[in-house]
Each structure stands twice: as structure tokens, then as C-alpha cells.
Amino acid sequence: MKRIKYLFIILASSGFALLVTPTFAATTSQEEAISRGEYVFHIGGCASCHTQDQPLAGGVELVTPFGVFIGPNISPDNQHGIGGWSNAQFIKAMREGVSPKGEHYYPAFPYTSYVNMLEQDLLDLKSYLDAQEPVSKSTLPHKLKFPYNQRTLLGIWKLLNTTNKWVPDPNQSAMWNRGGYLANGPSHCTQCHSPRNFIGGLQVEAGLVGNKQGPEGESVPPLLGVSEAGFGTWTKEDIAFSLEIGMTPEGDFLGGSMSHVLENTTGKMTTEDIEALATYLYLLNNP
Ligand code: HEC
Ligand code: HEC
Known part of the structure; x- marks a missing residue:
């Protein structure tokens, strides 16, 4: 009788453990994913183009030689945002620039850099976006000149332009590789600091x-390639300071579109990631 009672207790408690542990683990790992995703949102600089008045509701105007692009609503609203998207649809949009309906996105959305983002970073980012407030607000259409307003031509554009795949270099340090990942992937420094055709x-x-x-x-x-004066002479500390504070060694403050990068991207990075970017940029100039 006693033995049966013990057996019952063991069964009951293990059953309890089975019932309780997985749900508990799921909540904490989900919360962790959201908080990691918030950081990915920052290093990806998403707010620079998708937050104007309300978070993620879009409306930011991007003036380019092809016309004006409007950053769309990426809040989890089902009608106006990206609510209801699967992980696979999100990853395809971010890496390939293809919408769930199979349409091509304009490269003003820097998927030609996000193609290099790690899958885990994208999944965490999706968890974070899903956990934000949905905003029921439609996005205004882009104001583009002909022929750039012909979205179907983007298929040809993609064939003519490479995907900018970045690969880690095993001969370099982990720090250098993290810096390279940030610059060529999520933080998309190349989008502005490299030329375009x-x-x-x-x-x-x-x-x-x-x-x-x-x-x-x-x-x-x-x-890169600025030896005589300016950036080529900056120390690793100078670079890190400029990315954190926005001030050059000459005492000038960085402005223009770099001010959005400082506000939304590098200004929100951990000290380790700033150091990684500084290491990468310094070693590119001083190999
Ligand atoms: C430099 C500006 C810019 C940045 C930075 C940017 N986006 Fe966008 N994004 C755009 C534009 C412009 C579009 C619309 C493209 C189009 O209409 O073809 C877009 C479209 C999207 C879409 C598709 C929306 C839809 O309704 O189909 C998603 C999802 C998205 N961006 C997510 C992100 C995330 C997440 C980040 C940060 C990692 C980010 N974007 C950073 C400009 C940007
Ligand atoms: C949206 C475009 C844009 C993006 C993205 C961008 N930059 Fe910049 N960057 C600029 C502009 C414009 C300036 C010039 C600012 C000025 O002179 O006031 C600049 C200036 C700089 C400078 C100062 C260089 C000098 O010689 O004074 C550094 C360093 C820099 N950027 C690093 C970065 C890094 C690292 C990234 C990626 C995390 C990045 N930038 C992403 C537009 C951009």
C-alpha cells in the first residue's frame, strides 16, 4: 500500500513536471528571443526607415535619384503591416527582397546587405516585431519616376546586380569577423559607403x-583608401569614439544621413560591437 502511494506521488510529480516545465521553458526562451530580437532591430537600423511618428508604422521618406521611397508599416498589423507572416516569408523578404505575394522589393530596402544576416538573428528579429503593438495605418505609395515605378522591372534589376554575399574570413579574429558581419550584414555600412552603378x-x-x-x-x-589625411590616420579608438558619440578626432560632429545611423544603429550598440566594427575598419586600412 505504501509502495503504491509512493508510486503515485512519483507519477504525479513527474507528470506535474512534464506539464509545467515545457511551458515555463517556452515562455523564458520566447522572452529571450524577443530581447535578442530588439538588439537585432537596433544593429539593423530598422527604425531609420520604418519609424516616423509611431514605432514601426512607417512613413519615413527616402529621397533618391529614382524618386521618393516611403518606408512601409512593418508593425504586426494584419491588414497594414506584416502581421500573420510566417518565419519563412519574413526571411525571404529580408534576404531575397521578395514579398509573400511573390513581388520584388526595391533595393531602397537594404536586403542586398540583409542577405548576409544569420538565420537566428532574423528569427529573433521576427519574434521582437511580432511582440510589438500593431498599428492600423496604411502606408502611402512611393513617388517614383518612370520607369522606376514599374515594379516588374526589378526582376531584371536583380539579374544584373550581384547579391553582395559576405563570407567570414577564418584567418581573421572573431572580433574582426563580427565587425565584418555588422558592416556588410545587419548594420549595412556598405549601403552608403560603397559606390553604386x-x-x-x-x-x-x-x-x-x-x-x-x-x-x-x-x-x-x-x-578605405584615405591615407594622406582624414579617416586613414584615425586610431581604433578614434573610430570607436566617432561611432558611439558621433564626433571625429578633429572635433567635428557627423551629420547628414550618418546622424540616423548614430541615433538608431551604432549609438545603440554594445561596447563589444562598437569595438568589433572599429577593429574591422581599422584593420582594413592598416592591415
Ligand atoms: C534604408 C531604409 C530601410 C531600412 C534601414 C530598412 N528598411 Fe525595410 N523597407 C524599406 C523600404 C523602402 C521598403 C519598401 C520596399 C518596396 O516597396 O519595394 C521596405 C520594406 C520592408 C518590408 C516589407 C514590408 C511589406 O509590407 O511587404 C519588411 C518586412 C521590412 N522592410 C523590414 C525591415 C527590417 C526588419 C529592417 C531592419 C533590419 C528594415 N526593414 C530596414 C526601407 C528600409
Ligand atoms: C544612410 C547612409 C549611411 C550609412 C548606412 C552609414 N553611413 Fe557613415 N556616413 C554617412 C555620411 C553621409 C557621412 C558623412 C557625415 C558628415 O560628414 O557629417 C558618414 C560618415 C561616417 C564616418 C566619418 C568618416 C570621416 O572621414 O569623417 C564614419 C567613421 C562612418 N560614417 C562609419 C559608418 C559605419 C561604421 C557605418 C555602419 C554601421 C556607417 N557609417 C553607415 C552615411 C552613412
């Missing part, structure tokens, strides 16, 4: 040599 295709293989015709028509300075 006449149809807006990113020429990443040219390196971070700057772009005289950057976003909003401004000139984006080179982060």
Missing part, C-alpha cells in the same frame, strides 16, 4: 571607398 546596384567589391552620390544626394566619405 547607374541603376542603383551596390558595388561592394569596390570596397568602402565612399559614394559621391549618396542618399539624399549627399557625398558619403570613404572609409
